[in-house]
Amino acid sequence: MSKYKTNNSRISYKELQEQIEQFRGKRDELNKKTKEYINELQEIETEINKSLKTARDVYKKKRDYWNGKVKLLKKKKIEYKNLLDNLFQETKKIQNQRKAEEGVNKYVSIKKIDNKIENLERIIETESLDISEENQIVEKIKDLAEEKQKQLAAQQNDGYYKLERKIEIVKINLNKIYEQLNKWSNKSQKNHAKMQELYQKANDLKDKKKRVEEDLIENKKAADKYHMQFLEAMRKRKSLDRKTRKSYRGKGRGKKGQRPKYKRRASSKDKELLEKMREEKLATALEKQKAGKKLNLFEARLILEQNKS
Secondary structure, X not given: OOEEEEOOEEEEHHHHHHHHHHHHHHHHHHHHHHHHHHHHHHHHHHXXXXXXXXXXXXXXXXXXXXXXXXXXXXXXXXXXXXXXXXXXXXXXXXXXXXXXXXXXXXXXXXXXHHHHHHHHHHHHHHOOOOHHHXXXXXXXXXXXXXXXHHHHHHHHOOHHHHHHHHHHHHHHHHHHHHHHHHHHHHHHHHHHHHHHHXXXXXXXXHHHHHHHHHHHHHHHHHHHHHHHHHHHHHHHHHHHHHHHHHHHHHHHOOOOOOOOOOOOOOOHHHHHHHHHHHHHHHHHHHHHHHOOOOOOHHHHHHHHHHHHO
């Protein structure tokens, strides 16, 4: 097996071929890993966009809707509380006026009348009475019942009792408002919590994306390193092959070796064309990334190189 000298060391053709296979294998393995990182990044980006969209378009809208209803209901609550305060002030004013009028209550308590009627009815049921006594009690009950109806009729037209009925109605409505406020506030809070949960999920995914991007960059550097080593080994093997063929032609046929062919240097026009093509490919890759579409390895590298620069 022939050997040649390079970098002050000798290496066989077989060893060189083994290096080529080793570098190629490691490079391809890392390139495969790069694709996996790119696919993972695309999946993470899709999840981030999904979380943010759901947070904004679903739960934020629901939260704002219930917040709007709560805001209007709070205004209504304030109106009813002000109305209730005014009614209380009016009743207090009437009470003060009544106290100033000879210190005598204008109306007899309906409850007291009912108690008197019940006592009289109990006497009829429990005591032994003759006809005249029983008739007298029945007449008293009849008079008390008439007095009760008069008092009820008078109270219905009295301003104080009208105010009391209004106060009861306002209190009932206020209780309903408080119940509704509690219900709608809970709905708003639940949707707000869901929205915050999705925003936090998006932030966690962004952190994960950053770590994956760092791993991708390191993986790409390692892949590029093995690729350069692979190209260098290929160059050495080609040089060895050329020397071997030249030696064989010199010994076998005595012909002069052919002049090496040189590659034509790329003109500035060619460079401009290549740069333009690269920019177009980069723009396409960025559009695909923004749309959440899958990138190929070349497109992913273009984006990574741009971010690195």
